[in-house]
Amino acid sequence: MLTLKQSPIAVIGMLLTCSLADGEPEPGKLIIALCVLVLTVLYVLACTYVNQRKYES
Numbered sequence: 529m530l531t532l533k534q535s536p537i538a539v540i541g542m543l544l545t546c547s548l549a550d551g552e553p554e555p556g557k558l559i560i561a562l563c564v565l566v567l568t569v570l571y572v573l574a575c576t577y578v579n580q581r582k583y584e585s
Contacts, residue, residue, distance in 0.1 A: 534575045541568030 530538060541564055548561035 529579060530572065530575050531579065538568055538572050538575075541565075541571065 545561045545565045545568065548557050548564065553561070
């Protein structure tokens with residue numbers, strides 16, 4: 529679960545991914561959208577892991 533400070537970054541990342549991959553984009557735009565998507569997913573996983581560790585202690 530993300531905190532309120534972490535959530536906007538994840539939402540912006542997903543919106544950026546969707547806007548880059550909208551319609552019939554060029555292959556370069558799709559690669560950038562995929563990279564943004566992977567970074568956003570890794571960010572969410574890392575934040576979730578850190579938050580779980582913080583609240584377990």
